[in-house]
Amino acid sequence: MTLDLARLAQRRAALESRLAHATAALREAQRKDDTRRKVIAGAALLAAVREGVVPAGTLAVLVGRMSERDAALFADAMAVPSHETEGTDQ
Incomplete structure (x- = not known):
């Protein structure tokens, strides 16, 4: 019994x-899937802003809700002209 x-x-x-x-x-x-989802969604948003499908103001609102450290990563994305402003004389 003891052995069992x-x-x-x-x-x-x-x-x-x-x-x-x-x-x-x-x-x-699950963590890897969540990270992948975030990367893909972020890339899709940036592409949509670049293509003019999503207004650049949408990205600006989201970046405005981020910490300074995170928002700094989007400085170059915010400077890229979208289709909304391309070809217009301003």
Whole structure:
């Protein structure tokens, strides 16, 4: 009986370890998917602003809600002329 309990305790520990690893792998995959979603959405927004599909003011509003450090990453994107202003004499 004691031997069976020890063997069962070992199996339990092994299963708990496998469960912990599987849970960690799932969290990591979810984090990677979330990051990928953000990158793709950001790229789509920047392209849409460049193409004039989305007004540049939309990007300006979003950048205005960011920290200074994050907003600084968009300085060059904010300077790129959109189709709205291209070819007009201002």
